[in-house]
Amino acid sequence: NTKRVSPKGRVPTIPSVPMSGKEVTNILQQLNGKGCKLGPGGNIEGFEYYSGPSDPTVQLQVYNEQDYSVQEIVDVVVEIPGILHNNEIIIANHRDSWTVGGAGDPNSGSSILLEIARGISELRAKGWKPLRTIKLISWDGEEPAMLGSTEYGEDHASDITKKTLAYFNLDTAISGSQFHCEANPLLKDVLIRAAKYTTFKGLSDLTLYDHWGDTTNLTLEVLGSGTDFAVFQNHLGVPSGNFKFVSNGTKDAVYQYHTNYDSYTWMEKFIDPYYQLHQTMAIFTGLSAIMLSENELINFGTHGYMSEIWGYYQKWHALIIDKFGEDAEVRALANTLWDTIKLLTFDRSIAFDANTAILRRETVRDYPWWQLYKKVAIFKKLRAVNSKLKKLDRLFVTEDGLQDRSWMKHSIYGPDKFTGYTGDVLPGLHEALIFENRVETLKWLNILLEQFGNVVSLLSL
Numbered sequence: 256n257t258k259r260v261s262p263k264g265r266v267p268t269i270p271s272v273p274m275s276g277k278e279v280t281n282i283l284q285q286l287n288g289k290g291c292k293l294g295p296g297g298n299i300e301g302f303e304y305y306s307g308p309s310d311p312t313v314q315l316q317v318y319n320e321q322d323y324s325v326q327e328i329v330d331v332v333v334e335i336p337g338i339l340h341n342n343e344i345i346i347a348n349h350r351d352s353w354t355v356g357g358a359g360d361p362n363s364g365s366s367i368l369l370e371i372a373r374g375i376s377e378l379r380a381k382g383w384k385p386l387r388t389i390k391l392i393s394w395d396g397e398e399p400a401m402l403g404s405t406e407y408g409e410d411h412a413s414d415i416t417k418k419t420l421a422y423f424n425l426d427t428a429i430s431g432s433q434f435h436c437e438a439n440p441l442l443k444d445v446l447i448r449a450a451k452y453t454t455f456k457g458l459s460d461l462t463l464y465d466h467w468g469d470t471t472n473l474t475l476e477v478l479g480s481g482t483d484f485a486v487f488q489n490h491l492g493v494p495s496g497n498f499k500f501v502s503n504g505t506k507d508a509v510y511q512y513h514t515n516y517d518s519y520t521w522m523e524k525f526i527d528p529y530y531q532l533h534q535t536m537a538i539f540t541g542l543s544a545i546m547l548s549e550n551e552l553i554n555f556g557t558h559g560y561m562s563e564i565w566g567y568y569q570k571w572h573a574l575i576i577d578k579f580g581e582d583a584e585v586r587a588l589a590n591t592l593w594d595t596i597k598l599l600t601f602d603r604s605i606a607f608d609a610n611t612a613i614l615r616r617e618t619v620r621d622y623p624w625w626q627l628y629k630k631v632a633i634f635k636k637l638r639a640v641n642s643k644l645k646k647l648d649r650l651f652v653t654e655d656g657l658q659d660r661s662w663m664k665h666s667i668y669g670p671d672k673f674t675g676y677t678g679d680v681l682p683g684l685h686e687a688l689i690f691e692n693r694v695e696t697l698k699w700l701n702i703l704l705e706q707f708g709n710v711v712s713l714l715s716l
């Protein structure tokens with residue numbers, strides 16, 4: 256609901272210009288011996304780290320030339336229709352860049368998206384049609400404020416809520432050599448399976464699963480924000496994943512984020528000379544989407560999801576006891592929520608996943624024609640379980656959203672209030688505890704009790 260107004264006069268007028276050490280040296284040398292010495296110094300050669308000012312005869316003029324105008328943005332949406340029209344998987348990345356090059360951000364992800372499109376088009380040429388619809392989307396206007404994806408999500412909220420099983424994001428897909436996966440744990444099983452079938456950098460004896468296990472022990476990081484999955488996971492409750500290769504912190508070249516040094520020369524010389532990491536990511540993301548599309552039973556695992564929530568709630572429960580231990584009402588609600596999440600983690604989700612595993616085997620089993628009644632019974636169970644799995648994450652969407660951030664409506668995942676990019680688990684409750692706000696704490700305990708009560712009912716056999 257943001258008004259479409261010109262940004263002219265509404266943006267900061269003090270320019271901020273990233274510069275290399277080589278470029279800035281000649282400027283900084285003019286300050287040597289002038290003003291106050293600044294601590295121990297740094298690593299700019301020829302600069303002695305003085306505050307200045309320089310001699311009056313030395314002048315530096317900086318111009319910030321901008322053409323402010325209202326521009327139309329365009330999302331490009333490609334749909335590969337599936338047999339089941341009421342289910343879809345979305346793979347997407349933005350294509351707008353702050354800089355001239357943008358080889359890592361966003362063009363590594365955009366090139367991977369195009370490679371996935373090429374692979375799917377070859378499958379289509381052989382007569383293949385996905386069971387569930389697959390959409391490939393190129394977002395516009397991500398850098399200013401995730402505009403393209405947010406507008407799309409808001410405009411198509413009803414359809415997305417009814418149809419979309421998962422959203423896969425490829426923003427800044429390649430900026431280093433270490434695989435990094437942020438994802439809703441509902442997706443963990445299918446992502447791990449896809450990684451096992453993905454060759455790492457084209458090596459026949461090494462898979463992405465091996466690399467992922469060796470570097471981070473198959474860790475799924477918590478989704479935060481700052482990129483296009485936000486409207487799907489944090490606003491609409493669509494299980495999302497954000498895949499990338501990032502710096503390993505030791506051997507990889509420094510990534511010059513949001514500067515003109517994010518160039519093809521940098522990418523080809525230092526990070527991915529033969530585009531093998533790009534190929535690896537294209538295979539992994541494409542396979543993940545196809546595996547999710549082609550399984551008659553949606554390949555979601557509820558136990559991993561409940562286990563992650565349980566781990567975080569144990570920490571927040573300790574905070575509740577520390578801050579409101581003498582408050583009988585708060586303590587009673589917190590303990591009831593403890594019992595509910597524990598029941599889901601160690602009972603209901605395990606039993607539900609075990610039964611879905613049995614149903615998955617029954618679904619692919621063949622029966623003679625005179626036992627058609629068995630296939631009908633399996634089909635009915637399949638529809639019921641798929642409906643539950645699609646609905647699960649939607650149950651955590653709240654009407655009012657987070658305190659001071661009403662657009663962020665998911666009660667399990669949200670961006671950390673103080674950093675924005677990193678993720679928080681049970682953010683509404685966590686923030687209430689940080690500020691020691693009793694009213695907000697009670698509010699979120701009641702919200703979560705109702706939501707997890709609904710999940711208990713949903714996962715009942």
